[in-house]
Amino acid sequence: MIIVMKPKTEKEKIEKIKNKMVSLGCGIHESKGENYHLIGLVGDTSRIDRSQIQANRSVEKVIIVQEPYKKANRLFHPQETVVKIGNKEIGGNRFSVIAGPCSVESEEQIVGIAEEIKKSGASFLRGGAYKPRTSPYSFQGLRDEGLELLKIAREKTDLPIVTELMSPHKIEKFVEDVDVIQIGARNMQNFDLLKEIGKTDKPILLKRGMSATIEELLMAAEYIMSEGNEKVILCERGIRTFEKYTRNTLDLSAIPVIKKYSHLPVIVDPSHAGGLWWLVEPLAKAALVAGADGLMVEVHNDPANAKCDGEQSIKPERFKSLMDKLKKLGKIENREV
Amino acid sequence: MIIVMKPKTEKEKIEKIKNKMVSLGCGIHESKGENYHLIGLVGDTSRIDRSQIQANRSVEKVIIVQEPYKKANRLFHPQETVVKIGNKEIGGNRFSVIAGPCSVESEEQIVGIAEEIKKSGASFLRGGAYKPRTSPYSFQGLRDEGLELLKIAREKTDLPIVTELMSPHKIEKFVEDVDVIQIGARNMQNFDLLKEIGKTDKPILLKRGMSATIEELLMAAEYIMSEGNEKVILCERGIRTFEKYTRNTLDLSAIPVIKKYSHLPVIVDPSHAGGLWWLVEPLAKAALVAGADGLMVEVHNDPANAKCDGEQSIKPERFKSLMDKLKKLGKIENREV
């Protein structure tokens, strides 16, 4: 951390700040330029509050050198994390595919889709039971009943289930019933929820917030990890930009960037990223060659009658064809699909 | 709602969609252009799910004509809403000021600040007990103890208290202890929390999400209102832009725009908007002349030692001087400050 003092700050004010920093346990390195006087802090500064220093009226700005995340930081944990889910894994050499409908609608629907995606090579079943919808008047999911139907689909196909948790009231139930707990984009900074799931030992699928930076995503992971749960899988699902033809803009560079700065696995959701079924295939293929650890894809047997997100869901036949293409690419990229 | 069919769609596919829309209770108006065939839906379409129609592979796009919010919509509720809080109000001719520290730190601090701001003309006391911080290693607020201190300050000054709720677990306590429940920017789309506070009858201060559109803010208000609680006060607190000199960018046009489309009162938070204490005064004055119903301002007796957000807090003396300027402007603008 580097403190830039305002031009022409009096000596005693500089001394006061230096003393305070020393009292907080930091080493000090000074550098006096023509206009600016810099105070570099040495040592572990991750517990020092930037905004508190910035509040000093003689401080021009505070520059962070070290990333603010620790447990999620590759610098302190060079080995890649592989998250185990039953006898399956996310991370490592395997390219894992999670697939299923936006929302669970009926036993027939969810079991049917689960069987189809399993045949095509998916490793996990997704399906929304509790749905975060922009409008209170839209379908909100089958809720508890949806969870029960997911469990039936798991029993019949042996696919672990991934579903979104929206409220701390349901954590106990999710821990019992679900294999991977998903935290949606809108709750990425619902810090209370993050802390509470951090106290469980369930694998967490953490989606990037709609306008979140990668640093903020990693800080959200840090919230979970700081409570003890290190089984965090990150998910890039598109960010909001000015582009209007697509729902969001897939930030593909997030994959190599996260791989560089963190040891956590990262997957891509091409369905939400583009918001259009015909974008799923090109974006999914791009995710594989860019180094993602897997995908989360919306598959629906009857998109035109889906209760949500039909325009971005692909049919099981198209999913099969996508998996075939991914397998071919996987061979070139030395990834097991 | 207008459905634009893909160019060259077969007649029977168009008929199928038309029949489906009629079966959902809509009237139909068709218009055939050179390239596009349009189907206009007449009647109450607010319960029709746009994404479901868009999922139809013959549909090019779906255009929404009517705003998706109903209870928050001025069209159906032309009278301005005034929210009553004890013997005070937000909305109407009065320009109300909420002030106080980012976080409650001690009895002495919160009571001291409360007394000062009251003298200068503030009507409400704010103070964070539970704090949503980007880092799990930053100060998280005094939590329950903070609430107790706020209650002491209220007792001593008679100022109603405004504080942020982060978790549904605490709703009962907040309903009992607090005068206005604040929902922070990061929880603007925490739909479960919105629904639960919608079941109380406490006034709600709903802050705009960091990258939320005004429509999304009004839809979040709609979530609360659809559960029965219509005492919603909106708060513009700056949105994320590419600008780096400021923490966020105050969207001042949000005030007249919200006034046009909604009947709910709207206040401005100049402290979070700019993130810099020296921006508070110009932005606060601008908010008044642009028609806001009030302000929420961070005031701290010792910003350089504040436990959070010190760089955007002003001291009580400066707050007094700000209030004096606002009173002068209020006279010109026929607003009671």
Added chain:
Amino acid sequence: MIIVMKPKTEKEKIEKIKNKMVSLGCGIHESKGENYHLIGLVGDTSRIDRSQIQANRSVEKVIIVQEPYKKANRLFHPQETVVKIGNKEIGGNRFSVIAGPCSVESEEQIVGIAEEIKKSGASFLRGGAYKPRTSPYSFQGLRDEGLELLKIAREKTDLPIVTELMSPHKIEKFVEDVDVIQIGARNMQNFDLLKEIGKTDKPILLKRGMSATIEELLMAAEYIMSEGNEKVILCERGIRTFEKYTRNTLDLSAIPVIKKYSHLPVIVDPSHAGGLWWLVEPLAKAALVAGADGLMVEVHNDPANAKCDGEQSIKPERFKSLMDKLKKLGKIENREV
């Protein structure tokens, strides 16, 4: 400038960079933290190319401490700049208003509007002769004829004229005919054009690019100033955000921020910022109380038949009423309107 070396960089690589920096004339200050090794550069670093240093594979990142602009920087030029235009000025205590139609349409139109706005207190006449339109099929302005009509309006009203230059081919003509040369948002980083007008001594009105940061705006001003022309007036005209109800989002904090970092005058264009005529008044008033040096407002006698931007133009009567309100506010703010 601070160079952050990658963790675990070998000593000799660090030495190599240090030597290079010394050879470029910089002083060096080192600081070794637990993980990062920092090299601080002392002296005038404004001519050192950050990207060149960043290209070194051992460099983690380069942090700029000092603002990259010099001539536009208040640090080196503490006195506020006042730009003289004939016997008028922009900057200083006066709040100057530029008004007129989006585009010049006829002699009757431009002279009529010029007379009306002059009566209401405007100091300058604006009017587009060459128009940058998003579509090649939209009205492109009367071009040379438009300039002639502006000159007639100036002759009749004595108002200096402000109009947009789009091409270097026309510079000579503009220098002769026009009082203030406007550079539009889309050309803010048309560096060739900036350099060429930098060689003239005409006052320049430089509009902020649609997604430009304030630093980029000041760097664009620096381009003009580095060629010798220091008569630059900046114009905040709204930036692109995700908000859809308004054309752009006025960044009002840009005014105090620019005033802090630069000595150049800054005005506000409330017409383009909101894109809606009913937003002009609240935004114009907000600009005044936030400290702007003036306004640029679109006024049209018949907005519904204007050849461009009619939806954001106000009629002369409304302009008069706006000026009256601004004069009242000016008295409180000690500004001469």
Added chain:
Amino acid sequence: MIIVMKPKTEKEKIEKIKNKMVSLGCGIHESKGENYHLIGLVGDTSRIDRSQIQANRSVEKVIIVQEPYKKANRLFHPQETVVKIGNKEIGGNRFSVIAGPCSVESEEQIVGIAEEIKKSGASFLRGGAYKPRTSPYSFQGLRDEGLELLKIAREKTDLPIVTELMSPHKIEKFVEDVDVIQIGARNMQNFDLLKEIGKTDKPILLKRGMSATIEELLMAAEYIMSEGNEKVILCERGIRTFEKYTRNTLDLSAIPVIKKYSHLPVIVDPSHAGGLWWLVEPLAKAALVAGADGLMVEVHNDPANAKCDGEQSIKPERFKSLMDKLKKLGKIENREV
């Protein structure tokens, strides 16, 4: 185009607008909903100015149904465009690679790089002679001398040359000397420049503006095409987002989206998109599998001493290895690399 009238607009005002539209040559289709009265325009509306209608105070909003571009629109030109450059092509089945340094620095440098990239399979040589730099104090390119050096490199390698034009003054020279004229991101809406190059018959490489939507990119292409030059190649080069680890965010979905709405070829610039050399490979591979027509890659023999953009340039060896990987992917994707 659909005109939405304000709620409760008087009949005569609606009639007036209808008559005006009919007088402009449009057919009319009306639809009366509960709250809104809609007027649909039938026929060619591309020459009707949306903003002019919106200026009518009784109009709530105007909705565009048809894309505003015509010559660039796939709807009217279903066949894919292939741009011929000498005996080479961009578009069609071939995946073409343009490579070379950010800026031309010396004969040895440009000829050396040209030879290396040719050996590895590049089809075109890029190199900046006139450089658009953010700071007037940064290296501005060798200018005319740079062009001469590019011509020497072309002579020695037979690679067609691609370089950026910044000013209309140089068009004649570029038409004579250069094979593909590049228009940079900052000049994407420099409409005068677009019109002037539209009058030549040189192939144009048009880069997407930093915050431009795809529609705006296609409208910029339309400017060129409307003057007669239809040899336009589009280039996705990353857009500005809130992400700070990367220079820009590559919008990969732009490729399939452009392919759907336009017939023009589209290539990707992975160097500017990420701004970091280690992102070039994953983004380049992703571009190929997502369907791009080619790449533009920065290659430099000595990035750490490059005069610009060294941190995003790859060395010739790494370029060779990238080309080998692209060739393997090309086989799977049935693209000739």
